[in-house]
Amino acid sequence: MSLLEVRNLTVRFPIRGRGFFAKSRGAIHAVEDVSFTLERGQALGLVGESGSGKSTTARAIVGLTRPTSGSVKLDGVELSTLSDRERRPFRRRVQMVFQDPTGSLDPRLTIGAIVAEPLAIQGVGTRRERRTRAASLLESVGLDAAALERYPHEFSGGQRQRIGIARALALEPELLVLDEPVSALDVSVQASVVNLLQDLRDRLGLSYLFIAHDLAVVRHVCERVAVMYLGRIVEEGPREELFANPRHPYTQALLSAVPVPDPVVERSRSRIVLAGDPPSPAHPPTGCAFHPRCPARHGVPDKSCASIVPGLLSRKPTGSTVACHLEHPILPLGRP
Amino acid sequence: MSALLEVDGLTVTFHSRRGEARAVDGVGYSLEAGETLGIVGESGSGKSVAHLAILGLLPSSAHVEARRLTFGGRDLSTLREDERRRLRGREMAMVFQDPMSALNPLLPIGLQLSEVLEVHESATRREARRRAATALGEVGISDPEARLDVYPHEMSGGMRQRVCIAMALLCRPKLLVADEPTTALDVTIQAQVLDLLSDLQKQHGTAIAFITHSLGVVAGICDRVLVMYAGRVVEEAPVDALFASPLHPYTRGLLASVPRIDGDLGRPLAAIPGSPATLVRSASACSFAPRCPLAEDRCRAEQPELEVHAPASRHDAHRAACFRAGITLPTEVAP
Numbered sequence: 001m002s003l004l005e006v007r008n009l010t011v012r013f014p015i016r017g018r019g020f021f022a023k024s025r026g027a028i029h030a031v032e033d034v035s036f037t038l039e040r041g042q043a044l045g046l047v048g049e050s051g052s053g054k055s056t057t058a059r060a061i062v063g064l065t066r067p068t069s070g071s072v073k074l075d076g077v078e079l080s081t082l083s084d085r086e087r088r089p090f091r092r093r094v095q096m097v098f099q100d101p102t103g104s105l106d107p108r109l110t111i112g113a114i115v116a117e118p119l120a121i122q123g124v125g126t127r128r129e130r131r132t133r134a135a136s137l138l139e140s141v142g143l144d145a146a147a148l149e150r151y152p153h154e155f156s157g158g159q160r161q162r163i164g165i166a167r168a169l170a171l172e173p174e175l176l177v178l179d180e181p182v183s184a185l186d187v188s189v190q191a192s193v194v195n196l197l198q199d200l201r202d203r204l205g206l207s208y209l210f211i212a213h214d215l216a217v218v219r220h221v222c223e224r225v226a227v228m229y230l231g232r233i234v235e236e237g238p239r240e241e242l243f244a245n246p247r248h249p250y251t252q253a254l255l256s257a258v259p260v261p262d263p264v265v266e267r268s269r270s271r272i273v274l275a276g277d278p279p280s281p282a283h284p285p286t287g288c289a290f291h292p293r294c295p296a297r298h299g300v301p302d303k304s305c306a307s308i309v310p311g312l313l314s315r316k317p318t319g320s321t322v323a324c325h326l327e328h329p330i331l332p333l334g335r336p
Numbered sequence: 337m338s339a340l341l342e343v344d345g346l347t348v349t350f351h352s353r354r355g356e357a358r359a360v361d362g363v364g365y366s367l368e369a370g371e372t373l374g375i376v377g378e379s380g381s382g383k384s385v386a387h388l389a390i391l392g393l394l395p396s397s398a399h400v401e402a403r404r405l406t407f408g409g410r411d412l413s414t415l416r417e418d419e420r421r422r423l424r425g426r427e428m429a430m431v432f433q434d435p436m437s438a439l440n441p442l443l444p445i446g447l448q449l450s451e452v453l454e455v456h457e458s459a460t461r462r463e464a465r466r467r468a469a470t471a472l473g474e475v476g477i478s479d480p481e482a483r484l485d486v487y488p489h490e491m492s493g494g495m496r497q498r499v500c501i502a503m504a505l506l507c508r509p510k511l512l513v514a515d516e517p518t519t520a521l522d523v524t525i526q527a528q529v530l531d532l533l534s535d536l537q538k539q540h541g542t543a544i545a546f547i548t549h550s551l552g553v554v555a556g557i558c559d560r561v562l563v564m565y566a567g568r569v570v571e572e573a574p575v576d577a578l579f580a581s582p583l584h585p586y587t588r589g590l591l592a593s594v595p596r597i598d599g600d601l602g603r604p605l606a607a608i609p610g611s612p613a614t615l616v617r618s619a620s621a622c623s624f625a626p627r628c629p630l631a632e633d634r635c636r637a638e639q640p641e642l643e644v645h646a647p648a649s650r651h652d653a654h655r656a657a658c659f660r661a662g663i664t665l666p667t668e669v670a671p
Contacts, residue, residue: 049522050493156611186378187549188627191593192607199604213522216595220605243597257527258597259552263575265598266556273531274524277492 001076003207004038004061004175009070011056015282029281030056032231034070035312038175043201043208045222045239047215047254051281052228054211058177061209062096063087074175092122095168099180101160105152111138111163112148118170137166140203141196158189162196169200177209182217194220215258219243227251230289231281233312237320247315247322249296288325300325338409339366340510340543341390345403348382348389358619359385361567364404364642369510370541372534374558374575376548376590378612382567383547387513391430392420408510426456429504433516435496439488445472445499446484452506471502475532494525501532508540515547530557551594555579560652563587566613566623569642573654583645583656586624588665606665622658630660 012027031053038044046054059065061072063079072080074090082090095118098104105114115134119125125133135145141162152160161181168176181197182190194217200206212218218225219239226236227248235248246252253272260266274293279285291297291305304310304325312323322328348360360382367373377383389400392412405412407428412420424430432438440448449471450464459467465484472480475498488496497517504512514533518526534557537544546558554561554575561578563571563586571584582588592606610627622640625631638659645661646654656662 049524158611186612187551188378188590188593188608188612191595191605192609194595195604195607214595215523216597216599219597220595220599220601253524255597257523259526259550259556260596260598261551261555261579261591261594262596263555263579266552271527271531273527277494277525 002037002073003040003042003075004209005071005073005076006037006057006061007035007071007073009034009057009060009072010068011053011060011065012068026282029231029284031060031067032284034228034231034233036226036233036236038207038209040174041205041207042224043210043222045218045225046209046211046228047213047218047225048228049213049254049278051230051278053231053281054228055179057228058096058179058209058211062094062177063091064096088122092171093173094175094177095171095173097161097164097168097176097178097181099184101157101164101184102152104164105160107152109151110148111150111152111155114152114163115148115167115170118167122171124171133170134166137169138163140169140200141166142192156189157185158193161185161193165193165196165200169204172204173206175207175209177211179211180213181210183212183214190217197221215243215255227254230278230284232289232323233321234290234324235320235322236312237318241318241320245318247320247327248290248324249294249326250290253295288323296326300329304329338406340369340408341367341545342404342406343386343390343402344405345401346386346389346405347401348385348394349399350397351399359398359567360389361619363564363567363569365562365569365572367511367543367545369543370537371560372537372544372546372558374546374548374554374561375564376551376554376561377564378549380566380612380614381564383564384515386564387430387515387545387547391424391428391513392417393424393430422456425452425509426507427509428511428513429507429509430513430515431497431500431504431517433519435493435500435520436488438500439496441488444485444487445491446486449484449499449503449506452503456507467506468502471506472499474505474536475499475502476528477502494521494528497521497525497529498532501529501536505536505540505542509542511543511545512537513545513547516549517546518553519548519550526553533557551579551590563590568623568657569655570624570658571656572642573646574652577646577654581646581654581662583654583661584624584658585628585630585660585663585665587656589627592665628660629666630663632660634659 009031010033011031012029014027015025034057048054060067067080112134115137116130119130138145138147143162182193210222223239225239225242226233229250235251246255253274256272276293285292287306287308288310297305310323310325312321313328314321344364346360346363350357363386375383388394446468449468453459453464453467469480472483477483477498518529558575560574562569565586571587589608593608608627613623622635625635640657640659642655642657644653644655
């Protein structure tokens with residue numbers, strides 16, 4: 001059984017008019033019909049640009065946002081319909097690391113209190129045991145136990161992110177949901193946190209759902225990658241396949257836009273520059289959400305791009321899936 | 337011919353309760369017309385403050401000194417504030433990281449654009465509005481006339497940054513300082529904006545000082561690169577030389593620590609230990625020494641000067657400020 005199974009997950013936020021009796025005026029389609037599975041021990045990267053719905057997907061999985069519809073199963077148990085109380089035992093198994101290492105640590109608590117807080121909430125051990133555990137957690141993320149008595153402002157950004165990781169590990173979770181864990185860090189510090197995450201995963205047998213907009217970091221950490229655009233997964237597959245042989249026109253454009261720190265390579269690359277901005281998730285385009293900006297849609301014979309949402313279908317030998325009419329043309333009805 | 341911008345010994349200090357913070361410490365470089373110079377560094381390296389000082393945009397609490405600061409042959413340090421103001425916007429302009437805070441949220445963008453022309457070129461209102469629309473068209477904004485009446489919050493981040501670029505280039509400045517102009521943007525939008533900048537540069541021959549923390553962006557658009565650390569230039573080289581044979585251990589460390597989309601997946605990233613340097617620090621040591629795998633006693637006792645290492649013409653020289661420049665790092669030795 002897969003550790004995490006997400007099926008047809010949809011999250012919409014209603015847009016309300018002004019005034020008390022105002023009616024809802026439509027909705028932000030943050031996540032639309034997202035399905036994927038995460039096997040035990042695996043790291044799955046969720047990439048996409050701002051507004052693609054990757055963070056909302058993460059929040060719906062850990063229970064910080066209630067899904068509009070769809071299912072989230074951990075080890076076969078449906079989580080999305082549980083009440084907060086029923087959910088509590090599962091929170092131990094799925095923990096989250098946030099982007100902003102400053103905003104996610106309470107400035108008035110000592111590091112010891114921050115790291116031990118999940119244990120206290122779940123009623124694990126005595127106060128003294130929790131303290132010992134906090135000290136060993138700090139050591140496992142490369143910080144000295146002397147940090148226990150100090151406060152968040154005394155630490156650098158990279159160290160604070162290590163503290164956030166130690167807190168997430170306190171309850172010995174199986175799955176870590178990491179929402180842009182290194183993007184707020186300085187370049188020279190990013191690498192050490194990425195290496196720490198790799199090392200922890202090997203040592204503790206963790207599974208990661210790794211959300212990031214930096215494709216090079218995702219490629220480094222995750223064996224599987226899913227690309228999101230305007231609330232939907234447009235392509236998913238093993239990293240080797242996805243980075244070497246992207247099939248969806250959006251994935252192709254996204255990869256070609258990532259700069260490579262090598263002037264010789266940069267001069268020889270051809271870049272697919274997309275026109276315009278992503279459309280608003282309040283008014284997603286009909287059919288394929290990418291069709292108004294798609295450089296390849298003229299290759300689709302019957303103009304199905306503007307009218308039919310392409311399904312995320314598998315490409316047999318590669319183990320990847322793509323949602324594009326170019327890849328899976330729709331056969332006109334009546335033909336065998 | 338002398339360079340468009342010449343800076344030598346630029347120093348910016350702020351006085352704080354915890355002592356004197358030297359944000360910029362003896363920065364020098366020259367920039368030719370039409371050239372793109374990348375300035376790379378992490379937060380606190382002084383790359384932004386140095387350029388705010390060059391443009392004269394720092395508050396009076398900052399103490400700015402320079403041995404030489406000339407623009408088009410004119411000594412900037414002797415200009416009166418009103419003379420500098422006339423220069424800014426017309427001959428030198430800046431694009432900031434956050435286009436939302438660079439634009440006035442209460443005014444439609446057409447008004448903000450035409451104001452520049454009314455102030456600097458005494459254009460009539462109608463003329464200014466017409467040129468504002470042309471400028472929006474130039475940066476790839478469709479239906480520019482209608483967009484003049486739009487407010488900043490009604491636009492996307494990429495669109496707002498285009499407006500800022502259009503505004504900066506309205507008077508065809510000779511120098512554009514672009515301070516992390518694409519950092520807040522998504523990669524596909526970043527690609528659009530970088531394309532736009534290099535097209536406009538080709539058309540108008542603008543010199544660009546491009547401040548960024550991204551080595552990838554530098555590799556794509558710059559002719560020459562300065563690497564800054566703790567307020568100082570630690571390495572300066574033509575872009576190919578910098579990436580092919582970096583000399584300073586910090587530059588080498590940065591290059592090795594950045595994951596690449598086409599990189600080797602087998603081994604862990606070579607992280608630089610420690611945290612970026614603070615602003616209050618000793619003047620008698622290399623600031624990178626506490627994090628440097630090659631540091632020796634001399635590095636902790638003496639500050640290295642920026643010296644020419646590779647033989648080259650004066651403008652293309654490869655310089656580094658390091659006693660151990662070019663020595664292989666332990667992490668670079670194949671296991």
